[in-house]
Amino acid sequence: MPLNTEPYTGWGRVLTGTGGRLRPEKTAGLKHIDLGPAVGALRSYGDAALNEKPSVDMTRLDRMLAFDAETGVLEAEAGVPLTTLLDTFGPRGWMPAVVPGTGYATLGGAIAADVHGKNHHAAGSFGQHVLSVRLIGADGVAREVSETAEPDVFRATLGGMGLTGIIESARIQMMACPSMLVDVHERRMPNLAAYMEAFEDSTATFSVGWIDATGTGAKLGRGILEEAEFATRETPFWKPRKPPKPVPFNAPGFALAAPVVRTFNQLYYSRISTTGRKPTKPIAAFFHPLDGLIGWNKLYGKRGFHQFQCVLPTESAALTLDAMLREIGQSGLAAPLAVLKKMGPGRAGPLSFPMAGYTLAVDFTNRPGAAPLVNRLIAQTVDAGGRIYLAKDSLAEAQQMAAMYPELEGFRATLRALDPAGLFETDLARRLNIRGMQ
Amino acid sequence: MNETWIILGASSAMARAFARDMATQGDALLLCGRDTADLERDAADMALRGAAPARVFAFDTRDPESFMPILEAGRASKGVLNVAVFAGSMPEQADIDADPSLVAGVVTDNFTAAAAFLMAIAPEMEARGAGVVVGIGSVAGDRGRLGNYVYGAAKAGFHTFLSGFRNRMGRSGVQVLTVKPGFVDTSMTWGLEGMFLVASPSDVAADIRRAIKKRRNVIYTPWFWIGIMTIIRTIPERIFKKLQI
Numbered sequence: 001m002p003l004n005t006e007p008y009t010g011w012g013r014v015l016t017g018t019g020g021r022l023r024p025e026k027t028a029g030l031k032h033i034d035l036g037p038a039v040g041a042l043r044s045y046g047d048a049a050l051n052e053k054p055s056v057d058m059t060r061l062d063r064m065l066a067f068d069a070e071t072g073v074l075e076a077e078a079g080v081p082l083t084t085l086l087d088t089f090g091p092r093g094w095m096p097a098v099v100p101g102t103g104y105a106t107l108g109g110a111i112a113a114d115v116h117g118k119n120h121h122a123a124g125s126f127g128q129h130v131l132s133v134r135l136i137g138a139d140g141v142a143r144e145v146s147e148t149a150e151p152d153v154f155r156a157t158l159g160g161m162g163l164t165g166i167i168e169s170a171r172i173q174m175m176a177c178p179s180m181l182v183d184v185h186e187r188r189m190p191n192l193a194a195y196m197e198a199f200e201d202s203t204a205t206f207s208v209g210w211i212d213a214t215g216t217g218a219k220l221g222r223g224i225l226e227e228a229e230f231a232t233r234e235t236p237f238w239k240p241r242k243p244p245k246p247v248p249f250n251a252p253g254f255a256l257a258a259p260v261v262r263t264f265n266q267l268y269y270s271r272i273s274t275t276g277r278k279p280t281k282p283i284a285a286f287f288h289p290l291d292g293l294i295g296w297n298k299l300y301g302k303r304g305f306h307q308f309q310c311v312l313p314t315e316s317a318a319l320t321l322d323a324m325l326r327e328i329g330q331s332g333l334a335a336p337l338a339v340l341k342k343m344g345p346g347r348a349g350p351l352s353f354p355m356a357g358y359t360l361a362v363d364f365t366n367r368p369g370a371a372p373l374v375n376r377l378i379a380q381t382v383d384a385g386g387r388i389y390l391a392k393d394s395l396a397e398a399q400q401m402a403a404m405y406p407e408l409e410g411f412r413a414t415l416r417a418l419d420p421a422g423l424f425e426t427d428l429a430r431r432l433n434i435r436g437m438q
Numbered sequence: 439m440n441e442t443w444i445i446l447g448a449s450s451a452m453a454r455a456f457a458r459d460m461a462t463q464g465d466a467l468l469l470c471g472r473d474t475a476d477l478e479r480d481a482a483d484m485a486l487r488g489a490a491p492a493r494v495f496a497f498d499t500r501d502p503e504s505f506m507p508i509l510e511a512g513r514a515s516k517g518v519l520n521v522a523v524f525a526g527s528m529p530e531q532a533d534i535d536a537d538p539s540l541v542a543g544v545v546t547d548n549f550t551a552a553a554a555f556l557m558a559i560a561p562e563m564e565a566r567g568a569g570v571v572v573g574i575g576s577v578a579g580d581r582g583r584l585g586n587y588v589y590g591a592a593k594a595g596f597h598t599f600l601s602g603f604r605n606r607m608g609r610s611g612v613q614v615l616t617v618k619p620g621f622v623d624t625s626m627t628w629g630l631e632g633m634f635l636v637a638s639p640s641d642v643a644a645d646i647r648r649a650i651k652k653r654r655n656v657i658y659t660p661w662f663w664i665g666i667m668t669i670i671r672t673i674p675e676r677i678f679k680k681l682q683i
């Protein structure tokens with residue numbers, strides 16, 4: 001099978017994978033290749049899916065294999081994009097129990113990063129709805145792992161960032177999808193305190209907030225909270241969404257300069273009236289608002305961008321968020337895309353990101369000052385007893401790993417038994433010394 | 439009334455994308471290819487997308503015996519019967535130069551096997567007085583190039599066959615669509631040097647779907663290849679023979 005040696009990047013386009021990719025189009029193809037770590041849809045931002053040696057692109061092994069309409073249990077190959085599951089089963093009353101902010105993420109990528117969605121506070125993480133995984137180990141053989149068969153390996157695979165092996169296929173428990181529409185309630189949040197109070201009071205099934213990361217002073221932490229419930233009335237008719245439109249070229253450097261972003265954010269905030277707004281939206285538009293614009297990461301220009309995403313424990317979250325938002329606001333480096341969300345405790349594996357508390361995600365164009373700022377934010381996260389999301393990171397350092405991921409040692413022990421030679425090691429694992437061999 | 443599609447070379451990423459679209463419409467699919475175990479996974483996938491039903495058949499261009507069960511199943515189908523030919527092969531020209539015995543196989547895979555199959559099913563389609571034949575050719579068939587002239591010649595043969603076949607089948611109301619893709623992101627091109635303007639298999643599938651709806655005869659996909667090929671075709675032979683394109 002030919003190796004495509006073209007360099008490739010994650011969604012942030014700052015770091016580059018140099019080892020090339022193999023791309024089997026048939027299951028049998030997986031048996032005749034030199035093994036390397038898996039690559040999904042490359043919707044992780046940093047170097048999670050990058051490698052200096054050959055990797056295995058799983059996007060063509062994307063078939064749904066079996067579905068039980070009584071129980072909502074689905075078996076599918078790892079390369080299937082979550083949006084396909086939503087489109088196929090939504091109209092029949094089922095959907096993945098957890099969907100991240102992009103529907104292009106693959107089933108394998110969603111398991112490997114143990115992704116969270118807008119219902120994390122109640123539904124937990126993606127991995128908590130995985131029943132079993134067919135995992136290709138370092139010996140090249142695929143085997144079924146689950147809560148009963150090799151439970152340590154199973155759990156290490158949920159959120160294990162591909163380091164335990166290649167996920168060939170998986171069985172997941174889907175959740176009921178009573179409607180293809182959601183009733184959304186959008187409200188202005190004038191500042192951080194009001195915002196967090198609203199999250200604490202929220203009883204909504206889905207909740208997420210846009211935050212104006214350029215806000216300073218009295219406007220610090222202002223934003224728009226979106227809460228949503230499945231629409232209860234009959235879906236009048238359901239049209240498949242319009243085909244997405246591509247961003248044709250890299251945006252010029254000034255497109256996201258500080259004054260532009262401040263103006264944009266002001267308009268974006270004011271578009272919601274003081275009394276709020278209650279639109280009804282297709283679920284795909286609510287879950288994946290940016291998927292209609294293919295390659296929107298090019299809007300950050302060819303130098304790429306960083307996303308900083310942390311989760312902070314509930315007790316100290318207000319204080320830490322306040323300090324972080326001050327620093328971000330003063331820097332003038334933030335892009336419009338910034339998200340605040342309250343998380344529940346749900347997590348599936350030792351390397352899973354979620355913890356009970358607040359998660360903040362902010363994009364920064366990769367220009368001078370951005371990386372040092374993100375590094376300071378990461379240090380603040382570590383000090384606060386929080387953690388950063390490995391699927392988004394490209395800047396953290398190895399010595400910060402253990403503090404953020406207390407179960408790291410156990411994960412390392414599992415890896416030592418599973419993959420002593422490091423066949424599935426990625427650039428991320430090398431940078432953060434996740435395997436603990438350096 | 440739902441239709442039936444015979445898909446030859448169903449493991450191609452282009453075929454998969456097209457068959458999925460047909461499955462979503464609720465059509466019945468006969469998925470034909472060599473790796474039947476893998477095609478069973480596609481059949482399961484197509485069924486979940488709405489195919490009614492999707493069945494798998496062993497098909498090898500080099501083994502005409504393998505055509506029989508597929509032809510029979512086609513004849514046994516109800517309603518409109520359609521055929522889409524995606525099967526093809528493109529060995530390195532250098533390998534063929536080194537071993538000319540490979541020529542026959544390339545011609546079989548890209549042209550004569552499909553021609554023989556289509557002629558065998560033709561009377562059935564004529565009798566039904568409806569249906570579509572989709573034949574995947576290639577821009578490579580528009581002019582012989584240094585880099586893949588045997589493959590190009592086989593595709594050219596297929597184009598010419600389809601043109602005459604269209605003339606015949608059109609009289610019975612059967613549409614024959616010749617599809618000439620440029621570069622498409624499939625296993626055939628993965629890792630090859632010098633690829634540009636590479637289209638996704640689902641873009642190609644969408645173009646085919648539109649062309650069927652508009653009852654087109656010949657399409658280039660993506661559309662801009664018609665311009666590129668017009669230029670390439672008009673280069674005088676005395677100049678073209680010296681080019682390295």
Ligand SMILES: Cc1cc2nc3c(=O)[nH]c(=O)nc-3n(C[C@H](O)[C@H](O)[C@H](O)COP(=O)(O)OP(=O)(O)OC[C@H]3O[C@@H](n4cnc5c(N)ncnc54)[C@H](O)[C@@H]3O)c2cc1C
Nearest residue numbers: 040041042043044100101106108109112115116161162167
């Ligand atoms: C716009 C946008 C919004 C997002 N919103 C969210 C969100 O709300 N919540 C959230 O949790 N995440 C979110 N993400 C991040 C994204 O969901 C994760 O990075 C996810 O892992 C991407 O899946 P992928 O298929 O693109 O995997 P890749 O990015 O290609 O790979 C990610 C990791 O998964 C591993 N992997 C992929 N496939 C396999 C496999 N078959 N077997 C083993 N390992 C595998 C890789 O080795 C790598 O470590 C968002 C990303 C974008 C671009």
Ligand SMILES: NC(=O)c1ccc[n+]([C@@H]2O[C@H](COP(=O)([O-])OP(=O)(O)OC[C@H]3O[C@@H](n4cnc5c(N)ncnc54)[C@H](OP(=O)(O)O)[C@@H]3O)[C@@H](O)[C@H]2O)c1
Nearest residue numbers: 447449450451472498499524525526576619621622624626
């Ligand atoms: N990719 C491009 O850029 C491009 C451009 C122009 C035209 N095309 C044409 O598009 C069609 C689809 O190709 P692709 O790009 O999707 O590449 P592909 O994956 O190699 O598809 C070729 C198909 O032909 C089948 N095939 C090959 N030899 C066969 C045989 N002896 N018997 C039965 N089936 C055989 C393959 O089956 P197996 O899986 O069993 O091998 C596969 O299904 C081909 O006709 C190709 O020539 C491709």
